[in-house]
Amino acid sequence: MASRESDWEGVRLHVVTGKGGTGKTTVAAALALALAGQGRRTLLVEVENRQGIAQLFDSPPLPYEERKVAVGPGGGDVMALAVDPEAALLEYLEMFYRLGRAGRALRRIGAIDFATTIAPGMRDVLLTGKVYEAVRRRVGAAPAYDAVVLDAPPTGRITRFLGVNAEVAGLAKVGPIRGQADAIMGLLTSPQTAVHVVTLLEEMPVQETVDAVADLRGAGLPVGGIVVNGVRSPLLKQADLTAAARGRLDPAVLTAGLEAAGVAVRGGRVERLVDSLLAETAEHAARVALEKSERRTLRALDRPTYELPLVAEGVDLGGLYALAEHLCRQGAA
Amino acid sequence: MTRTLDLDEVIGNPSTRIIVCCGSGGVGKTTTAAALGLRAAEQGRHVVVLTIDPARRLAQSMGLAALDNTPRRVKKADEGAGGSLDAMMLDMKRTFDEVVLAHATPQRAQVIMDNPFYQSLSSSFSGTQEYMAMEKLGQLRAEDRWDLIVVDTPPSRSALDFLDAPQRLGSFLDGRFIRILMAPAKTGGRAYLKVIGAGLGAVTAAVTKVLGAQVLKDLQAFIAALDTMFGGFRERADTTYRLLQAAGTSFVVVAAPERDALREASYFVERLGRERMPLAGLVLNRVHTTGAGSLSAARSAAGAETLEETGEHPVAAGILRLHADRMRMIAREQSLRGRFTAAHPAVAVVDVPAQPGDVHDLAGLRVIGAALGPG
Numbered sequence: 001m002a003s004r005e006s007d008w009e010g011v012r013l014h015v016v017t018g019k020g021g022t023g024k025t026t027v028a029a030a031l032a033l034a035l036a037g038q039g040r041r042t043l044l045v046e047v048e049n050r051q052g053i054a055q056l057f058d059s060p061p062l063p064y065e066e067r068k069v070a071v072g073p074g075g076g077d078v079m080a081l082a083v084d085p086e087a088a089l090l091e092y093l094e095m096f097y098r099l100g101r102a103g104r105a106l107r108r109i110g111a112i113d114f115a116t117t118i119a120p121g122m123r124d125v126l127l128t129g130k131v132y133e134a135v136r137r138r139v140g141a142a143p144a145y146d147a148v149v150l151d152a153p154p155t156g157r158i159t160r161f162l163g164v165n166a167e168v169a170g171l172a173k174v175g176p177i178r179g180q181a182d183a184i185m186g187l188l189t190s191p192q193t194a195v196h197v198v199t200l201l202e203e204m205p206v207q208e209t210v211d212a213v214a215d216l217r218g219a220g221l222p223v224g225g226i227v228v229n230g231v232r233s234p235l236l237k238q239a240d241l242t243a244a245a246r247g248r249l250d251p252a253v254l255t256a257g258l259e260a261a262g263v264a265v266r267g268g269r270v271e272r273l274v275d276s277l278l279a280e281t282a283e284h285a286a287r288v289a290l291e292k293s294e295r296r297t298l299r300a301l302d303r304p305t306y307e308l309p310l311v312a313e314g315v316d317l318g319g320l321y322a323l324a325e326h327l328c329r330q331g332a333a
Numbered sequence: 334m335t336r337t338l339d340l341d342e343v344i345g346n347p348s349t350r351i352i353v354c355c356g357s358g359g360v361g362k363t364t365t366a367a368a369l370g371l372r373a374a375e376q377g378r379h380v381v382v383l384t385i386d387p388a389r390r391l392a393q394s395m396g397l398a399a400l401d402n403t404p405r406r407v408k409k410a411d412e413g414a415g416g417s418l419d420a421m422m423l424d425m426k427r428t429f430d431e432v433v434l435a436h437a438t439p440q441r442a443q444v445i446m447d448n449p450f451y452q453s454l455s456s457s458f459s460g461t462q463e464y465m466a467m468e469k470l471g472q473l474r475a476e477d478r479w480d481l482i483v484v485d486t487p488p489s490r491s492a493l494d495f496l497d498a499p500q501r502l503g504s505f506l507d508g509r510f511i512r513i514l515m516a517p518a519k520t521g522g523r524a525y526l527k528v529i530g531a532g533l534g535a536v537t538a539a540v541t542k543v544l545g546a547q548v549l550k551d552l553q554a555f556i557a558a559l560d561t562m563f564g565g566f567r568e569r570a571d572t573t574y575r576l577l578q579a580a581g582t583s584f585v586v587v588a589a590p591e592r593d594a595l596r597e598a599s600y601f602v603e604r605l606g607r608e609r610m611p612l613a614g615l616v617l618n619r620v621h622t623t624g625a626g627s628l629s630a631a632r633s634a635a636g637a638e639t640l641e642e643t644g645e646h647p648v649a650a651g652i653l654r655l656h657a658d659r660m661r662m663i664a665r666e667q668s669l670r671g672r673f674t675a676a677h678p679a680v681a682v683v684d685v686p687a688q689p690g691d692v693h694d695l696a697g698l699r700v701i702g703a704a705l706g707p708g
Contacts, residue, residue: 020358257649276624
């Protein structure tokens with residue numbers, strides 16, 4: 001189904017962020033599906049304890065375990081994982097330090113609780129650490145996953161979240177923690193990672209997108225594409241929109257149109273109906289004009305940009321496949 | 334039948350001293366907080382609005398260009414009714430510094446602030462914002478310069494983290510782990526050895542192995558330095574938590590008529606109930622309305638189709654399509670709203686109509702404020 005080559009050849013980790021309410025979980029899921037074409041295995045990871053993936057794929061809440069949630073359009077598996085910081089810490093300690101009894105003792109005295117809930121940045125260290133492990137995991141000679149898609153924290157927190165290991169490296173000058181932190185930062189700042197930003201054509205999400213792109217660039221994190229979500233196709237010509245915005249659409253013309261359309265209205269109610277419809281149209285025109293200026297702002301970021309249509313009735317599994325197809329066609333996967 | 338929320342009753346009641354606006358990200362929480370604050374001030378109350386992360390232009394319109402952690406007078410607010418509006422943006426590092434300075438001797442404070450753990454904890458690790466928002470609220474209340482404080486909550490991953498902040502702090506202070514970490518730095522280390530028994534050696538070894546000796550040393554120094562101020566810190570967190578449960582506090586849950594936002598709102602309403610936090614009601618932002626409700630989505634779409642078949646009246650066809658889309662959106666929003674009110678019949682709700690553009694001046698805030706008042 002990919003009619004052109006992907007813009008992200010060589011990228012193994014796709015980080016998807018966006019302002020709250022822009023649909024970043026939906027976009028992350030659609031991207032995971034799109035990347036699972038042609039038999040490729042994709043892992044979709046969520047880290048915010050919201051079980052958003054399970055809701056989207058209409059599956060029971062995800063445990064801390066990789067589960068198959070869908071099959072990509074070309075027959076590749078989409079696996080999903082909801083990372084739980086506490087389980088990730090125990091797993092991490094076991095894997096790297098073989099702590100055994102001491103690990104259990106740490107839990108008993110509240111060290112695990114301390115590390116995952118009290119020491120605020122520790123959470124992000126564990127979550128990014130788990131993502132790193134999934135990207136680097138191998139089965140025999142081949143990577144376990146062709147691509148990992150991370151449904152990441154929102155734009156306001158993304159640079160801090162991804163940069164947490166640089167912070168750790170600043171605290172631990174030497175030692176195993178330092179080594180791990182450096183390795184994770186190495187992946188996150190490499191061309192194998194792309195941080196995509198999801199936005200709507202509205203002022204605040206676009207402003208946050210611009211800010212996030214600047215922050216990410218400043219932190220040396222690779223900015224991927226911009227995904228514009230919820231795009232509506234134009235229903236009126238530009239000239240008509242301009243006229244509508246200026247209140248210059250002729251009510252008589254609309255009245256005649258309504259009659260021809262068989263939308264019967266009687267008596268004095270015609271005028272009220274026409275006025276209301278013209279007001280709605282003017283509002284729509286103002287919105288389209290705003291969208292146009294937001295598009296200009298996004299274009300100035302000079303990143304590959306993908307547009308996804310508004311799925312008014314809410315996205316279900318079928319809707320996800322449709323969005324995945326849009327992403328493929330535009331070269332995002 | 335669900336009650337309509339009238340926030341004028343809340344802001345007009347002199348015993349209301351704190352309003353907390355909460356909800357998931359991207360639902361217009363900050364705008365709601367600012368609009369409520371402005372409306373209350375213009376009705377004669379002395380208000381301070383504590384915002385966490387306002388949109389740039391909204392902040393500028395309120396004169397908050399400087400992020401200096403201090404309430405600033407919003408000069409363009411109408412003070413004709415005898416009220417006033419101050420607004421401030423939270424600077425979490427500075428707030429943390431103030432706490433340290435208030436609770437430790439100058440020397441001790443310097444040791445804490447020079448510690449690398451403190452520097453990263455206070456300025457960059459996520460989670461600190463929730464603690465500091467609650468700390469700031471406590472400070473503003475203690476200052477007693479305002480008769481109403483409107484708080485905008487941080488855009489937390491769960492939107493509930495700020496409720497947990499004081500309790501987490503409590504469990505932090507009671508944590509045995511902290512005591513053990515500190516043990517080697519204190520002369521009384523032996524006493525802890527007895528408590529934990531044989532586990533201690535293994536634990537310290539494990540912690541050293543994982544963190545490295547230098548990190549452990551910095552962490553111990555940091556915790557030892559903080560130790561002196563733990564008592565005061567905890568007391569304040571507890572006081573703030575009780576303040577949130579007090580009769581003078583009102584929670585306003587903010588949502589947009591979207592599935593995820595309303596699900597979070599439901600969760601929030603239930604959680605506030607469990608914590609016995611006083612809930613004023615739900616503000617439903619960005620609700621679409623129409624003056625042409627008599628023309629249904631189906632008839633409008635059918636009309637558009639008729640015109641498209643003939644190719645006549647393209648503008649009218651487009652307008653009918655637009656109207657059909659709008660009617661369907663209104664129906665969806667109403668159905669989501671209905672589901673919420675069915676699940677929470679006791680929660681009063683007020684709708685704020687969708688605005689054509691973002692709000693970034695006081696005039697825009699007044700329009701929102703008017704919608705929050707009596708219907």
